[in-house]
Amino acid sequence: MFGLVLPRQALLALAITAFTSTAQAALSSTPCPVINAGLPAPSKLSTLGSxxxxxxINSTQLQFLAASNGLSPYGTYEANTTAYAVEVFSVAANESLFTFSFNPPGLVDAHSVGVNNIATDTVFRLGSVSKLWTTYIFLVAAGDRSWNDPITEYVQELAQLAANPADQGAVDHVDWESVTVGSLASQLGGIARDAAMNPGLQSELESFGLYNAGGFNHTTCGDERMMIPCNRTAFFEDFPQxxxxxxSYVTPAYSNAAFQILAYALENIxxxxxxxxxxxxxVQPLNLTGTYYTVPPANVTANGMIPYNTTASWWNANALDESPAGGFFSTLDDMRKVSTAILNSTQLSPVLTRRWLKPHSFVADPRAAVGAPWELMRAPDSPGAPVSWMYTKAGDLGMYSSMVALIPELGIGFNVLSAGTDTTxxxxxxxxxxxxxxxxxxxAAALAEASAAYAGVYADASTNSSITVVANSSLPGLSVTEWTYGGFSVLDLLGQFEGIDSTQYIAVNLYPSGLKQASVSGNSSEVEVGWRATFQALPAASNFGPFSSSCIAWEVVSQLVYGGVALDEFLFTVDSSTGNAVSISPRVLAQTQTRSNEAAKRSETGRVGKMERRWVA
Structure with missing residues (x-):
């Protein structure tokens, strides 16, 4: 009988060997990042990101100039009669990064009231951006505990409709018991778009002799211009028709009426x-100085952007009980305050904010989705960058259009306000x-900041171990290009036991988990920041089918566990005063490696060599 003595490096080899049966999926099938976990959002934009x-800024100004002359690759607009104003802002840095306004000569000469030159405190109508703020107010005031409840629990008129013993055929009558509070917020209620019929449209179609198949001739709301919203009594006379x-929950179908009902529910709650x-x-907690629920008082008119006059522009159109769907007014200054409060969880708990900032349904466009009431758009792609989503909400009413766009992963957002003849x-x-x-x-700024904060060589001389971390523009997250333990290459071990061929290498990328805690060392100036790794055998196979997808990183997070600790768990200790890492711990090894002044080697691949498993008798 032979006694078996396993040195530290052999123990590591044995541990990895034990993972072989599960590592096949964990390593070879994940050449993709973890979504929503790229690099930390940059907070030093005035220095490292300058x-x-x-x-x-330079590129944006040049492109705006080209667009006003009809030379933008994204299309043309009526630049002579359409004004707009924009602001780009940073949440982490708590600052405005860029503001710009365009005052078209044709509109300046044509309007009779309001401002000639747009400023950040100029008042515009928001249109359907109001839906976003209504949902935010709902969450601040009542949270989301009621979102899976039937709307009939909170709106008496709908409860009475649901209880009516008259014909309740599913094609002709809404099943209000299946319409939840959350379905209304996320455009999944399956209900009609607007509160009332359009009398103007009905009159026009009747003049052509079109048969009135619905037989409903009376409406208590609306005029020849528009479907003027209803008060509560009139709404429940008209809308149930x-x-x-x-x-509900079949497919998104845009509804203004849903947010009028949502507001009634919140009033009841x-x-x-x-x-x-x-x-x-x-308004009060965020100190909004130019924001209004309905048509502002007369003295505000002088500070409004009002194309032509208050009637033609719809500045003076009172949205009544449909204000929560599209009636609000605001400024760039105030929109930045609200957008920043959302991303900073100023009024909501962080977990509630994270729940809210999620898609609720797909749409036909694979680069878009629907939230509550977010209109999610894929952010522009770049080589090596992870998939990012922009949480947006657009609005249109009369001669006004608006846009809110938030990018949580990057910690930035932008707002756009427009007034004139071609605003959408x-x-x-x-x-x-x-x-x-x-x-x-x-x-690029996030990459520069992450490189300064984390990139470098980390080492522990007592165990002859080191880790090299780099920030590389062609790879997502941070990259581990070299990793040794007891003098042996961990990347080589992973490659050998994975059985990769000579054309492949093992890539290890690190992503922030968002988890932080005070340093267990008791050093009050340090904080521990959690990161997770993906282990990838690259280049990966191509031509995957729908069930052999190469992008399963989310399925194998923390899959490989030894002694209750995941192989992919890393911990950076960061100096709170500088934001820079001082050490790293691959937690499965129960080891801390200190950051040195040696520059990290910017290799895009890990080293793969031949190494034999060594057993010592």
Whole structure:
């Protein structure tokens, strides 16, 4: 009988060998990052990110000039009669990064009231961006505990409809018991779009002799211009006449009426009028000085952006009980305050914010999704960058359009306000320019900051171990290019036991988990920051089918566990005063390696060599 003595490096080899049966999936099938976990959002944009910001500003101004002359690749708009204003801001740095306004000569000469030159405190109508703020107010005032409850629990008129023993055929009558509070917020209620019929449209179609198949001739709301919203009594006289569009939770179907109903539910939950909740939970705590629930008082008109006049522009159109769906007014200054409060979880708990900032449904466009009431868009891609999502909400009403776009992963956002004859088109073109220009530059700033904070060689001389971490623009997250333990290459071990061939190498990328804690060492100036790794055998196979997808990183996080500790768990200890890492711990090894002054080698691949398993008798 032979005694078996296993040195430290052999123990590591044995541990990895034990993983072989599960490592096949964990290593060879994950050549992709973990979503929503790229690099930490940059917070030093005025220093480390200054070059990126300067480049973004210069490019944006040139593209705006080209767009006003009809030379933008994103399309053309009526630049002579359409005004707009934009602001790009950083949440972590708590600062405005860029503001710009365009005052078209044709509109300046044509309007009779309001401002000639747009400033950040100029008042615009928001249109359907109001839906976003209504949902935010709902969450601040009541949270999301009620979101899976039937709306009939909170709106008496709908409860009475559901209890009516008359014909309740599913095609002709909404099943209100299946419509939840959350389905209304996320456009999944399956109900009709607007509160009332359009009398103007009905009159026009009747003049052509079109048969009135619905037989409903009376409406208590609306005029020849528009479907003027209803007060509560009139709403429940008119709206139930409309048939359902879909069953709830089948597919998103845009509905203004959903947010009028949502506001009624919130009034019931809180016992307060929606206008009072708007003031209590939005205007006052965030110190909004140019934001209004409905048409502002007359003295505000002089500070408004009002194309032509208050009637033609719809400045003076009172949205009544549909204000929560599209009636709010605001400024760039105030929109930045609200957007920053959302991303900073100023009024909501961080976990509630994270729940809210998630998609609720797919749409036909694979680069888009629907939230509550977020309109999610894929952020512009760049080589090696992880998939990022922009949480947006657009609005249109009369001669006004608006856009809110938040990018939580990068800690930035932008707002766009427009007034004039071609606002929807203008906002889309301007937003395209902002996204395509600023997202890559902020990613570059994040990379520079992550490199300064984390890149380097970490070593423990007592065990002859080291880890080299780099920030590489062609790879997501941080990259581990060299990793030795007891003088042996961990990357080689992983490659050998994975059985990769000579054309492949093992890549290890690190992603922040968002988890932090005080240093267990008791050093009050240090904080421990959690990161997770993906282990990838690259290049990966191509031509995957739908069930052999190469992107399963999320399925194998913490899959390989030894002694209750995951192989992919890393811990950086960071100096709170500088934001720079001082050490790293691959926690499965129960070892801390200290950051040295040696520059990290910027190799894009890990080293793969031949190494024999060594057993010592």
């Amino acid at each position: 070059d990126s910001i300067a480049a973004a 409309q048939r359902p569009v879909f069953e 809180t016992g307060s009028a929606m206008s009072d909740l708007f003031d209590k939970h939005l 088109n203008t906002v889309e073109i301007v937003s395209d320019i902002l996204a395509e220009t600023w997202v890559p530059q902020i990613r």
